[in-house]
Amino acid sequence: MAGGLSDDDYAAVEEAAYEAAIVPELWPDLLTRLGTISNSAGGALLSINERGMHLARAPALEKAAQRFLDEGWMTRNSRVGGVMAKGLVGLPRFVNEDDYFDSPADADADPMVRDLFREEGFGWAAGFMVQLPHGDMIVMNIEQYYERGPIRGDDLARLDSLYPHLARAAMLSARADFERVRTAIETLTALGLPAAALTPSGRVVLANDDFNQASHVWTTRGSDRLGLHDRVADTMLSGALEALKLARSPRSIPVRAEVGGAITSVIQVVPIRRAAHDIFGSTVAIVVLSEPKAGLAGATMVQSLFDLTPAEIGVVQAIVAGQTVAEIARQTSRSVETVRNQLKTAMAKTGCSRQVELVLLVRQLTDHMPRG
Numbered sequence: 488m489a490g491g492l493s494d495d496d497y498a499a500v501e502e503a504a505y506e507a508a509i510v511p512e513l514w515p516d517l518l519t520r521l522g523t524i525s526n527s528a529g530g531a532l533l534s535i536n537e538r539g540m541h542l543a544r545a546p547a548l549e550k551a552a553q554r555f556l557d558e559g560w561m562t563r564n565s566r567v568g569g570v571m572a573k574g575l576v577g578l579p580r581f582v583n584e585d586d587y588f589d590s591p592a593d594a595d596a597d598p599m600v601r602d603l604f605r606e607e608g609f610g611w612a613a614g615f616m617v618q619l620p621h622g623d624m625i626v627m628n629i630e631q632y633y634e635r636g637p638i639r640g641d642d643l644a645r646l647d648s649l650y651p652h653l654a655r656a657a658m659l660s661a662r663a664d665f666e667r668v669r670t671a672i673e674t675l676t677a678l679g680l681p682a683a684a685l686t687p688s689g690r691v692v693l694a695n696d697d698f699n700q701a702s703h704v705w706t707t708r709g710s711d712r713l714g715l716h717d718r719v720a721d722t723m724l725s726g727a728l729e730a731l732k733l734a735r736s737p738r739s740i741p742v743r744a745e746v747g748g749a750i751t752s753v754i755q756v757v758p759i760r761r762a763a764h765d766i767f768g769s770t771v772a773i774v775v776l777s778e779p780k781a782g783l784a785g786a787t788m789v790q791s792l793f794d795l796t797p798a799e800i801g802v803v804q805a806i807v808a809g810q811t812v813a814e815i816a817r818q819t820s821r822s823v824e825t826v827r828n829q830l831k832t833a834m835a836k837t838g839c840s841r842q843v844e845l846v847l848l849v850r851q852l853t854d855h856m857p858r859g
Contacts, residue, residue: 757775
């Protein structure tokens with residue numbers, strides 16, 4: 488027996504925790520099971536990192552959890568504030584109102600308890616907080632229906648008996664995310680491409696040797712933030728990382744020489760896509776440094792650097808040659824709207840906001856890059 492659980496039940500929950508560590512979609516089922524074990528409504532698991540707050544929850548907590556996120560309760564969370572103020576972060580057990588509030592009256596008067604959880608039929612909780620080595624904060628809460636009172640006694644003891652496995656599973660989930668990033672970087676290394684993984688703030692999480700040696704393109708700033716020597720490109724990089732929070736589409740950024748302004752390389756920002764329920768990990772993108780090699784023809788080089796389709800590169804070549812969108816449409820038997828959309832996509836991929844910038848970029852690449 489463990490905390491009032493039979494050996495078989497304990498082993499089943501332990502196994503489920505480590506399965507959820509590998510398959511994030513299983514967390515809601517596990518959090519529901521924890522509610523059954525503790526005679527409560529179910530659990531929620533919150534990850535706080537540079538990407539923001541991300542929450543997995545038992546279905547019974549769906550409405551309350553969504554309100555918690557939508558109404559910004561994390562910034563007014565007296566539970567978390569009490570846990571941090573009283574040095575309970577990392578305590579190897581579940582804590583409840585007896586630990587993080589000074590008195591029952593304080594719990595009754597707490598705005599989040601009163602105006603959120605009790606409105607949704609809850610109001611008591613037991614949970615823990617863990618600070619992970621790479622900066623993420625993990626919070627697990629088991630919510631209780633208000634009429635049942637605080638989670639104490641045998642119910643709390645059963646949760647405490649599972650604490651080591653639940654905390655370790657959360658940490659393993661975060662580690663698994665990092666290992667996926669490492670595999671992606673190693674794959675790019677095998678292809679001979681300089682690459683690095685970045686957080687939303689631009690902090691370098693992992694970089695291969697080729698990227699580390701490209702000191703002529705980048706350097707690190709405060710908190711290991713990636714900084715490009717080309718200030719315009721650096722601003723574009725910050726914007727691309729910010730945009731990934733809303734629209735997960737790749738972005739290519741031309742990097743120019745400090746003297747002369749010729750384009751010497753391209754930084755490609757590639758989002759890391761996760762499963763919808765994967766709440767762990769702070770990496771948002773992999774950046775790949777592409778430096779044109781001798782022997783590439785102009786159009787082929789532009790197409791490969793910016794991942795343009797054949798139709799898009801055809802439109803770009805025509806624009807560089809001085810043709811209008813209407814002329815291109817007429818010559819290619821496409822609609823003006825189709826050509827305009829292809830041009831718009833090509834400009835977005837090359838990081839250009841005006842046609843004149845696109846023309847200049849292509850001419851610099853084709854005129855100034857070495858050939859075999």
